[in-house]
Amino acid sequence: MDDIVLQMKAVSKVFTSKMGGLTILKDLNFSLKRGVIAGIVSPSGTGKTTLLQIAGLMDVPDSGEVLIGGVAVQNLSDKKRAKIRCKHIGYVYQQHHLLPEFTALENVTIPLLISGVRQKPAEARATEILSEMLLGERLSHKPSALSGGEQQRVAIARAIVTRPEILLADEPTGNLDPVTSKYVFDNMLNSLRKRGGGALIVTHNHHLASALDELYELENGTLVPLDRKKLIAEIKARLPVQKTIVKTTVARNLMQSSKRNPLK
Ligand SMILES: Nc1ncnc2c1ncn2[C@@H]1O[C@H](COP(=O)(O)OP(=O)(O)O)[C@@H](O)[C@H]1O
Ligand SMILES: [Mg+2]
Numbered sequence: 001m002d003d004i005v006l007q008m009k010a011v012s013k014v015f016t017s018k019m020g021g022l023t024i025l026k027d028l029n030f031s032l033k034r035g036v037i038a039g040i041v042s043p044s045g046t047g048k049t050t051l052l053q054i055a056g057l058m059d060v061p062d063s064g065e066v067l068i069g070g071v072a073v074q075n076l077s078d079k080k081r082a083k084i085r086c087k088h089i090g091y092v093y094q095q096h097h098l099l100p101e102f103t104a105l106e107n108v109t110i111p112l113l114i115s116g117v118r119q120k121p122a123e124a125r126a127t128e129i130l131s132e133m134l135l136g137e138r139l140s141h142k143p144s145a146l147s148g149g150e151q152q153r154v155a156i157a158r159a160i161v162t163r164p165e166i167l168l169a170d171e172p173t174g175n176l177d178p179v180t181s182k183y184v185f186d187n188m189l190n191s192l193r194k195r196g197g198g199a200l201i202v203t204h205n206h207h208l209a210s211a212l213d214e215l216y217e218l219e220n221g222t223l224v225p226l227d228r229k230k231l232i233a234e235i236k237a238r239l240p241v242q243k244t245i246v247k248t249t250v251a252r253n254l255m256q257s258s259k260r261n262p263l264k
Contacts, residue, residue: 011064026221090159148175
């Protein structure tokens with residue numbers, strides 16, 4: 001169907017070790033619609049990264065099908081799969097995997113160059129998105145000269161710079177403080193929704209989870225819908241959002257990142 005950007009049909013995955021077979025995904029079905037941001041909230045070791053890697057065409061299931069924009073990918077050549085991945089999928093890795101020899105700007109420019117954009121417009125677009133991620137002053141830094149949270153924001157910028165229809169993000173707020181994380185994600189999710197893309201985000205961040213359209217738990221190898229209202233009520237009771245503090249801190253970060261200091 002046209003409005004489904006990503007579909008997984010009866011996907012199973014077993015890892016074998018000396019101890020025997022370990023079933024991680026079992027007849028898992030999932031459809032991601034345009035304009036929908038879905039989340040997975042479940043404990044470590046339940047198979048979230050495995051699921052995302054299969055959805056992102058970086059791993060193959062033992063059985064079942066993955067469809068990107070209605071196209072089944074399992075019988076395609078590696079080259080064709082790579083092309084589909086490059087064109088349609090943005091992926092934020094759990095361990096961000098930035099290229100250490102390249103600057104923040106180069107890391108974010110590379111996906112655009114690969115997809116055929118010329119150097120100058122590619123750099124302009126990468127600069128724009130890094131600035132939106134509050135990294136306008138870090139363009140020429142290599143990953144080793146960036147903090148964990150900054151590296152994570154570069155990785156997010158790299159994943160969304162090509163404006164992919166599908167965004168897959170594996171615990172993308174792990175290293176971000178709550179204020180920056182809220183700012184970055186509000187921006188990212190709003191632009192994704194506006195252009196009709198879909199996202200599947202693995203997160204343990206309750207604020208982020210509460211902003212998503214659909215929530216699932218990965219349980220016994222399949223995705224089980226979570227009662228979103230109940231989860232949000234619990235979150236609100238535990239962690240009231242201090243909107244004024246969030247706004248003030250974001251404004252301060254923005255001003256500092258553009259070298260103007262409003263506090264003087
Ligand atoms: N390549 C692999 N070989 C063997 N076991 C693996 C492999 N990748 C993951 N696993 C196992 O599969 C389970 C799920 O892993 P993972 O998908 O990374 O979970 P999560 O992201 O939810 O923490 C874990 O128990 C892990 O040890
Ligand atoms: Mg994981």
